[in-house]
Structure formats: structure tokens, C-alpha cells
Amino acid sequence: MGKPEDDLDDILGAHWNFHILGAAVRLGVADALAEGPRAAADLAAEIGASDVRAVSAFLNNAASMGLVRRVEADRFAETPMLALLRRDGGAYRNIVLMLTSPGLCRPAEMLHSVVLRGRSHTEDALGKGLWSYYEENPEDAASFADFMSELSDMVAGSVLSRYAFHEHRKVVDVGGSNGTFLSRILSEYPGITGVLLDLPHAVDRARRIMAERGLSSRVEFVGGSFFEKVPEGGDVYVLKSILSDWDDESCVRILSRCREAAPPGTPVIVIDWLYREDSAPIFDAIHLRQLARVDGKVRTLSEYESIFEAAGLAVGRVDSPTAGDAVAEWAPATVFETTRR
Ligand SMILES: C[S@@+](CC[C@H](N)C(=O)[O-])C[C@H]1O[C@@H](n2cnc3c(N)ncnc32)[C@H](O)[C@@H]1O
Numbered sequence: 001m002g003k004p005e006d007d008l009d010d011i012l013g014a015h016w017n018f019h020i021l022g023a024a025v026r027l028g029v030a031d032a033l034a035e036g037p038r039a040a041a042d043l044a045a046e047i048g049a050s051d052v053r054a055v056s057a058f059l060n061n062a063a064s065m066g067l068v069r070r071v072e073a074d075r076f077a078e079t080p081m082l083a084l085l086r087r088d089g090g091a092y093r094n095i096v097l098m099l100t101s102p103g104l105c106r107p108a109e110m111l112h113s114v115v116l117r118g119r120s121h122t123e124d125a126l127g128k129g130l131w132s133y134y135e136e137n138p139e140d141a142a143s144f145a146d147f148m149s150e151l152s153d154m155v156a157g158s159v160l161s162r163y164a165f166h167e168h169r170k171v172v173d174v175g176g177s178n179g180t181f182l183s184r185i186l187s188e189y190p191g192i193t194g195v196l197l198d199l200p201h202a203v204d205r206a207r208r209i210m211a212e213r214g215l216s217s218r219v220e221f222v223g224g225s226f227f228e229k230v231p232e233g234g235d236v237y238v239l240k241s242i243l244s245d246w247d248d249e250s251c252v253r254i255l256s257r258c259r260e261a262a263p264p265g266t267p268v269i270v271i272d273w274l275y276r277e278d279s280a281p282i283f284d285a286i287h288l289r290q291l292a293r294v295d296g297k298v299r300t301l302s303e304y305e306s307i308f309e310a311a312g313l314a315v316g317r318v319d320s321p322t323a324g325d326a327v328a329e330w331a332p333a334t335v336f337e338t339t340r341r
Helices: 005-025 029-032 039-047 052-064 091-099 103-107 111-117 122-126 130-136 139-160 180-188 200-212 248-261 282-292 302-308
Strands: 066-072 073-076 170-174 195-196 219-223 236-240 267-272 311-318 334-340
Touching: 005 029, 005 052, 005 091, 029 039, 029 066, 029 073, 029 130, 039 052, 052 073, 066 139, 091 103, 091 139, 103 122, 103 130, 103 139, 111 282, 122 130, 122 139, 122 282, 130 139, 130 200, 139 180, 139 200, 170 180, 170 248, 180 195, 180 236, 195 200, 200 219, 248 302, 248 311, 282 334, 302 311, 302 334
Parallel strands: 170 195, 170 236, 195 219, 236 267
Antiparallel strands: 066 073, 267 334, 311 334
């Protein structure tokens, strides 16, 4: 442990580093330096910045946190950390874009009030809820959806090994975003077709992405709200990373729409976080973020049981990844099998 003043200085400095990361991605610095070291003035010209002094100060800030390397006065090179932010496959690009977007940053400015009220401040901070914000800010919406796709890809193998989708013919993915999880099911089981429900702007993006994946002919796209209606005709309904975005009352409304669409005996599968007594501290961090951003939460089993029951669904098997599963400990990968009572 260092001196408390040093620890606090580190934390305060990290706040600025976070914004340097966001700016590095948005300015395309990672992409420009991928081609070789650059003088600040050259880089300024390449990224269309008029103030070379500002670019130089920015690069020196980035150098002090190890994001770029100063090779000589005012000449900078890539580092392995910066390479992770490149447009062509940088593994951290989407998460940096997502976390540094105003939609997720501004609500956090009122965290003290979130803790006091036990409610999100997103509506006050953005003038609207996060999903409406995304509807009006397509670039931020795309980085969020791309990050969710990465998360879906990370958990899909583990979930598919623990739930028997092959027993079904038509999967309805409720709030399916880019369709990444649905794509993994369809690719694994060629006999299955899918229905993807999400808000209209998200479905427009999913249509393009599923066409690129060559899966459009097996998917019906439905733009609408899961508070209004969930498509009928599925023989399994999936809610992946949906319930942790909403308060209990909203979850009961979403689950009730699923129950109304699903014939008796049809499974409604929830894939999400589960909070246990022995959960790692990161689950508290995730809980607080969900609360601050969207009035969501990371639920305990009894909290899940009460929303399922209120929506007329009975919980059967609850299956979390085991230590042998190749999925991060914090990943939202617990499978709750429920059916209409
Ligand atoms: C956290 S993301 C999860 C996406 C996807 N299921 C996954 O796991 O990658 C939540 C999704 O819910 C969608 N959503 C939010 N409000 C909705 C509504 N009222 N009706 C339908 N979808 C909605 C969002 O557009 C977003 O795609």
C-alpha cells in the first residue's frame, strides 16, 4: 500500500486517462500510428486537427500513460496497448467507445444520488432513457451493440453446451440486438429458424448484419417493443442479458408478454447474471452500473423467482457455468429454464 495521498492521486489521474483512451479511439490515433511513427504535426494533418499544439499535448499525455511511445521530440509510435484500440480488430475498441460515450458517462456523474435514491439518474442526465438515447445516437448504439455481440460470442459456447437448443425448431430471441447469439444457435443447428425482436432501429442494424452472415433467410425480423407484444409461434423464447436492464415491475411486464406468446409448456430461457452469497466483488460493481444506467440489477435467485412467479412462469433448472467452462467468471451466463405454469 502506498501513501493514501498517492493512492488518491492515482485514482484521480486514472479519470483523465479514461478520457484519453476515448479520444485516442475517436481521433483514429491507433489506426494512424499502426502505419509507423508520426510527428505530431503529420498526425494533426492526417486526423484533420487544426491545433498542432493540442495534438502534441494529447500525444504527450498518452505517452505518460504508456498508450503511445515518444521516439523523439514530438514524434510518437504505437505501443501494444494502442494496438488493442485499432479499427481493424482491436479487442478493446468497442468497450472503450461504449464506456466513454455520453450515454454511459453522464448518468455516472450523479452516482451519489443513484446510491441515495436507489434509482437511475439517466433520465435527468440525458433527458431520456438509455434506449431512447441509443435510438437518437446511432454510432453510440452501434458500439454498444458490437460490445454486446462480443459478450454473446464469449458466452455462447458455454450456454449452448448447457442448454439443448437442438430440441427446438423456432427460437424467438427477445431483445436480440445484432443477432449474434441467435447466429450462434442457427450456425450450430441448421434445422432451426429464428425470430429476432428488438426496437426498430436495432432491428435495422441486425438485418444488415445477419445478411452479411448469410443467415437472413432463416430469420424473421420484428421491430417493436417487448412491453407491447412478443411474437407468437416460437417453441423456445430467449431473454439474454435483458432482465438485468430493468426494475422488477418492468421485468414482470416483459416476462408476461413472453408467457402470453408462448403456448403452455414452451420454455422461456433467461440467460443473465446471478448474484450469490459468494459472488466476486465485480458482481457488486456490475449491479451498481446496471442501477445507475438503466434501473437494472444483478438479481439473487429468490429475486428471480419472485419476478418469474409474478409473470406466471415456473423456474426449473438453474445452471451456472462451472470452473471448467471457458467463460469469464463475471460473464452473464447463468441459464434459467422457466415454463408457463
Ligand atoms: C443489454 S442488450 C442485450 C442484447 C442481446 N440480447 C445480447 O445479449 O447481446 C438489451 C437489448 O434490449 C433492447 N431493448 C431495449 N428496450 C427494448 C424494448 N422496449 N423492446 C425490445 N427490445 C428492447 C435493446 O435495443 C438491446 O438490444
